Amino acid sequence: MVVRFLRRHKYAILYGTGLAVLLFLLKWLEWRFIIFDHAFEIYSGLIAVLFTGLGIWLATRLARPKVVTITLPPIEPAKTPDPGAIAKLGLSTRELEVLQLMAEGLSNQEIAARLFLSLNTIKTHSSRIFEKLDVRRRTQAVEMARRLKLIADPAAHPKA
Amino acid sequence: MVVRFLRRHKYAILYGTGLAVLLFLLKWLEWRFIIFDHAFEIYSGLIAVLFTGLGIWLATRLARPKVVTITLPPIEPAKTPDPGAIAKLGLSTRELEVLQLMAEGLSNQEIAARLFLSLNTIKTHSSRIFEKLDVRRRTQAVEMARRLKLIADPAAHPKA
DNA sequence: CTCAAAATCACCCGAAAGTATGACCCCAAT
DNA sequence: ATTGGGGTCATACTTTCGGGTGATTTTGAG
Numbered sequence: 606m607v608v609r610f611l612r613r614h615k616y617a618i619l620y621g622t623g624l625a626v627l628l629f630l631l632k633w634l635e636w637r638f639i640i641f642d643h644a645f646e647i648y649s650g651l652i653a654v655l656f657t658g659l660g661i662w663l664a665t666r667l668a669r670p671k672v673v674t675i676t677l678p679p680i681e682p683a684k685t686p687d688p689g690a691i692a693k694l695g696l697s698t699r700e701l702e703v704l705q706l707m708a709e710g711l712s713n714q715e716i717a718a719r720l721f722l723s724l725n726t727i728k729t730h731s732s733r734i735f736e737k738l739d740v741r742r743r744t745q746a747v748e749m750a751r752r753l754k755l756i757a758d759p760a761a762h763p764k765a
Numbered sequence: 766m767v768v769r770f771l772r773r774h775k776y777a778i779l780y781g782t783g784l785a786v787l788l789f790l791l792k793w794l795e796w797r798f799i800i801f802d803h804a805f806e807i808y809s810g811l812i813a814v815l816f817t818g819l820g821i822w823l824a825t826r827l828a829r830p831k832v833v834t835i836t837l838p839p840i841e842p843a844k845t846p847d848p849g850a851i852a853k854l855g856l857s858t859r860e861l862e863v864l865q866l867m868a869e870g871l872s873n874q875e876i877a878a879r880l881f882l883s884l885n886t887i888k889t890h891s892s893r894i895f896e897k898l899d900v901r902r903r904t905q906a907v908e909m910a911r912r913l914k915l916i917a918d919p920a921a922h923p924k925a
Numbered sequence: 926c927t928c929a930a931a932a933t934c935a936c937c938c939g940a941a942a943g944t945a946t947g948a949c950c951c952c953a954a955t
Numbered sequence: 956a957t958t959g960g961g962g963t964c965a966t967a968c969t970t971t972c973g974g975g976t977g978a979t980t981t982t983g984a985g
Binding site for chain 4: 697698699700722723724725726729730742
């Protein structure tokens with residue numbers, strides 16, 4: 606339905622409108638200020654330098670999460686799911702089940718077998734889950750579920 | 766000697782010649798298509814994009830040696846079987862980086878973009894990661910990494 | 926310098942995942 | 956009885972993953 610359509614294409618729509626606005630803005634600026642003529646080389650050089658700088662800045666920005674990672678301080682993981690958060694997203698019980706198994710690293714096929722369902726059904730469920738969590742991949746879904754404490758943390762009951 | 770000089774200053778030379786070629790190209794383009802109206806905008810855009818890329822490339826090239834100093838994790842090889850196994854897995858720094866991003870739910874393509882690497886490279890890395898962690902899927906790899914505390918916990922730094 | 930490990934990239938190919946639609950059933954609220 | 960949500964399943968299709976193999980380049984240690 607309409608709601609689902611909007612939710613599904615949320616970012617596409619935002620992007621489109623945003624881009625349109627930006628283009629109009631640029632056009633306007635062009636009329637206002639870009640009236641100088643010639644001196645092309647100077648502008649080129651300026652732009653080149655500026656954007657080289659921008660590139661460097663960008664790179665350092667993006668590359669920031671260096672190697673840090675390992676040996677993290679003792680952080681308490683979510684031991685039990687938070688019912689409030691679950692309700693807020695409108696996840697159904699089935700979807701939650703699937704999400705749980707997904708977080709355990711099972712494939713869709715395995716989830717289907719576990720729940721005695723068709724593979725296609727699992728796909729449908731996971732699609733709904735992705736919509737509701739606003740993600741595009743199962744790994745993201747798991748990550749999100751962890752953040753929102755929708756599922757129990759595996760580290761809570763280690764086995765190996 | 767000449768050979769060595771060339772090899773040593775490989776990137777500087779590449780940069781210089783590349784710049785020369787680019788300028789030459791631009792000049793040529795200028796003569797060819799000087800006719801149409803929005804030449805300036807197009808050139809600007811081109812230059813901007815190209816030099817942004819150059820900046821990024823430069824930054825990653827130049828920043829690499831610096832990384833090494835920061836790198837080493839503060840893990841002390843404990844005698845207990847559990848934490849010692851972490852380093853024992855033999856995960857390289859790159860592999861850990863990839864694993865980290867993987868845990869954040871990024872696709873291989875996105876990881877490649879983030880690290881300025883080829884998609885194929887990421888695939889290679891992830892394959893090795895799966896080998897070393899003894900898993901077959903990325904979701905399992907993330908799960909395993911969490912158990913072994915190889916990566917940061919998402920609940921630690923929640924975003925908006 | 927030399928050698929090995931790490932890192933990079935490529936190509937192929939099958940499997941899994943995900944998208945898009947549409948359909949049917951059940952059940953509860955209107 | 957109609958509407959709507961949840962659950963189930965299907966078909967068709969595109970994209971992403973992951974395995975296998977091989978290759979080159981960087982880098983670090985000896």
